[in-house]
Amino acid sequence: MARTELVFVRMSDGVRLNATLYYPSSDRPWPALIEALPYRKDDLTASYGDEYHRFADEFGYMVCRLDVRGTGSSEGLPAGEYTARELADIAETIGWLASQEWSNGNVGMYGTSWSGFNSLQVAMLRPPALKAICSIMASDDRYADDVHYFGGALKQLDLVDYPTYMEAMNVLPPVPSVYGDGWRDVWHERFERYEPWTLTWLEHQTYDDFWKRGSLREDYTSIEAATMLVTGWVDGYTNIALRGFAALECPKRLVAGPWGHSYLETSLPGPNTDIVPEMVRWWDRWLKGVDNGVDREPPIVLFARRPTPPSPVLRTYRGEWRYEPGWPLDRSATLPLELAKAGVNRDGEGPDELEVRGDVGWTAWISCAGALPWGQPQDQRPDEAFSLVYDWEPLEDEVEILGHPRVALRLSSSAPVAYLSAKLCDVHPDGASQLVTRGLLNLTHRASRERPEPLVPGETYDVAFELDVTSWVFEPGHRVRLDIAGADWPNAWAPPYASTLSVDRTRSTLELPTLDGPTPAAGRPTLPPPRSSQAVMSSAHGHELDELIWRIEHDVAEGQTRAVAKYGGPVEATNNVPALEQWYGGTVGVSIDDPGRAYVDATATYVIRFPEATVRTRARLNIQSDADAYTVRLELDAGEGEGEDLGWSRRWDRRIERELQ
Numbered sequence: 001m002a003r004t005e006l007v008f009v010r011m012s013d014g015v016r017l018n019a020t021l022y023y024p025s026s027d028r029p030w031p032a033l034i035e036a037l038p039y040r041k042d043d044l045t046a047s048y049g050d051e052y053h054r055f056a057d058e059f060g061y062m063v064c065r066l067d068v069r070g071t072g073s074s075e076g077l078p079a080g081e082y083t084a085r086e087l088a089d090i091a092e093t094i095g096w097l098a099s100q101e102w103s104n105g106n107v108g109m110y111g112t113s114w115s116g117f118n119s120l121q122v123a124m125l126r127p128p129a130l131k132a133i134c135s136i137m138a139s140d141d142r143y144a145d146d147v148h149y150f151g152g153a154l155k156q157l158d159l160v161d162y163p164t165y166m167e168a169m170n171v172l173p174p175v176p177s178v179y180g181d182g183w184r185d186v187w188h189e190r191f192e193r194y195e196p197w198t199l200t201w202l203e204h205q206t207y208d209d210f211w212k213r214g215s216l217r218e219d220y221t222s223i224e225a226a227t228m229l230v231t232g233w234v235d236g237y238t239n240i241a242l243r244g245f246a247a248l249e250c251p252k253r254l255v256a257g258p259w260g261h262s263y264l265e266t267s268l269p270g271p272n273t274d275i276v277p278e279m280v281r282w283w284d285r286w287l288k289g290v291d292n293g294v295d296r297e298p299p300i301v302l303f304a305r306r307p308t309p310p311s312p313v314l315r316t317y318r319g320e321w322r323y324e325p326g327w328p329l330d331r332s333a334t335l336p337l338e339l340a341k342a343g344v345n346r347d348g349e350g351p352d353e354l355e356v357r358g359d360v361g362w363t364a365w366i367s368c369a370g371a372l373p374w375g376q377p378q379d380q381r382p383d384e385a386f387s388l389v390y391d392w393e394p395l396e397d398e399v400e401i402l403g404h405p406r407v408a409l410r411l412s413s414s415a416p417v418a419y420l421s422a423k424l425c426d427v428h429p430d431g432a433s434q435l436v437t438r439g440l441l442n443l444t445h446r447a448s449r450e451r452p453e454p455l456v457p458g459e460t461y462d463v464a465f466e467l468d469v470t471s472w473v474f475e476p477g478h479r480v481r482l483d484i485a486g487a488d489w490p491n492a493w494a495p496p497y498a499s500t501l502s503v504d505r506t507r508s509t510l511e512l513p514t515l516d517g518p519t520p521a522a523g524r525p526t527l528p529p530p531r532s533s534q535a536v537m538s539s540a541h542g543h544e545l546d547e548l549i550w551r552i553e554h555d556v557a558e559g560q561t562r563a564v565a566k567y568g569g570p571v572e573a574t575n576n577v578p579a580l581e582q583w584y585g586g587t588v589g590v591s592i593d594d595p596g597r598a599y600v601d602a603t604a605t606y607v608i609r610f611p612e613a614t615v616r617t618r619a620r621l622n623i624q625s626d627a628d629a630y631t632v633r634l635e636l637d638a639g640e641g642e643g644e645d646l647g648w649s650r651r652w653d654r655r656i657e658r659e660l661q
Contacts, residue, residue, distance in 0.1 A: 002056035098129035132286035152442030232259030236368025298323035323521035356486030358494035358595025359561035373550035403513030415499035439467035494595035
């Protein structure tokens with residue numbers, strides 16, 4: 001197993017960042033790989049180490065795992081996601097790696113989610129030694145394709161997970177055995193000076209400079225390093241797949257699979273793969289100069305999904321892997337389906353009217369599927385009872401789509417702020433309605449997500465927007481279905497007002513991005529099989545959970561619908577990792593008749609039992625909304641010992657106006 005070394009790398013402003021280096025046993029010089037995360041390399045995510053050892057032991061790469069500034073055992077304060085200082089720190093560390101006596105001068109950067117984001121963003125800075133990146137499950141649009149906003153609406157269900165647990169994680173101390181003397185002083189400063197990230201995100205409700213910074217979509221040409229993108233069709237960050245690939249001007253490759261926001265070997269759904277050998281082929285070409293032909297292969301590897309009985313714990317999709325020669329494709333076409341030629345679940349002439357309910361959408365659950373309880377859509381029919389449902393005739397031939405479906409609707413709303421949820425579904429011969437892809441538009445963002453404008457109640461608008469990118473094959477005997485609703489709950493916060501949407505089907509279409517004929521790319525890709533099997537009761541990285549709750553509650557007496565999610569458990573100590581406990585979860589709710597009244601109540605707790613001390617942190621987030629504002633209370637507690645009464649406590653109370661949402 002690779003020799004490891006803990007080092008502090010001093011930044012230009014004097015702050016020291018802690019890194020673990022994994023040394024190959026092969027002859028030097030070596031290229032280096034860097035992954036930079038805030039998720040605490042020496043305890044909470046120490047299990048990731050197997051991957052770093054593989055890169056070093058099996059493939060001859062020096063690996064640097066870095067705790068970003070203010071997290072884990074690095075000095076400084078955790079100031080936010082992908083800050084300019086974080087990216088500058090990583091660029092400096094890349095330069096440091098390239099200057100070491102064992103280095104061949106070439107550095108690669110990679111990672112999943114956060115480290116996929118900052119791989120893209122650091123590449124935009126063009127540090128000279130950074131020659132190639134692999135960005136997995138990341139986004140080119142920090143506003144629309146992350147865990148914060150969806151179509152201009154605040155994400156609700158996500159708030160009981162990542163935003164809450166990051167508040168608790170950010171105020172954990174350095175690892176005593178890594179940092180050394182003074183770790184308690186650093187911990188106290190980290191806690192006392194911390195500014196909650198969630199409040200900042202709520203204060204930026206439109207696509208402003210806060211979100212533009214670090215969004216590759218603003219400048220695809222900024223990247224020169226060879227870039228490999230890995231995306232999943234049921235991941236919430238997958239829109240980068242085709243639009244990002246098309247816009248990048250560097251050497252590039254795309255692997256688009258069926259996966260959720262999860263470890264690709266254990267993702268639900270599969271089929272699964274061990275992505276490490278595919279990354280190594282990319283690194284070998286661009287960091288070692290090995291002429292392995294990866295740059296001459298068709299640049300897109302994708303899994304074309306086929307209808308599969310829907311299930312929230314779907315293990316694998318039907319479908320097949322294939323190559324594509326690029327994007328856009330010569331055989332792409334747009335198939336317009338007129339709503340006037342579809343059957344609809346409404347009677348009579350004139351516009352199709354829909355009374356908006358705030359709790360429609362629960363069968364689709366969350367737009368960023370990962371490990372449970374962030375599972376996959378089930379049969380959509382319970383929600384379709386409260387939606388406009390447009391069905392076309394059963395298909396006689398296959399229709400394959402690849403790209404962004406688009407809806408263009410003529411509509412009006414009775415309220416100045418309203419949402420439009422569109423779901424493309426595949427209706428199986430037995431009647432099951434399977435979600436293919438979805439989109440949401442806050443209609444005040446219809447012309448600009450930077451400067452939204454209210455609707456004039458009763459006025460007619462022509463509105464068009466894209467659904468999330470997808471690959472799907474509609475088979476003979478199946479139907480194409482479009483569901484229209486005024487909410488996508490609990491995925492997104494419900495709109496502020498009860499309202500009526502009116503759709504003029506005679507002036508409305510669904511546009512499908514179809515493919516005519518098979519791929520011209522020769523051969524068929526064979527991705528490495530997974531080394532481990534899937535487990536339903538497991539985390540995103542494949543570790544067993546002690547508790548898992550996923551529950552929908554329809555409270556008739558209260559006139560409220562609630563979603564409850566909780567997961568976590570203890571992890572036993574090993575020679576390298578202290579014993580720890582992690583618990584995440586909470587409840588989101590919405591009023592059925594008054595959708596502006598909604599709430600989040602979430603808690604995240606960490607307990608780490610170091611040999612030197614047992615430390616605890618806890619975050620409690622409560623957000624209540626009415627039509628005008630979000631009322632936020634965030635409580636942070638931290639301390640030592642086994643008791644529930646923690647020594648330090650801080651609280652923030654804010655009322656944040658809803659900006660046309």
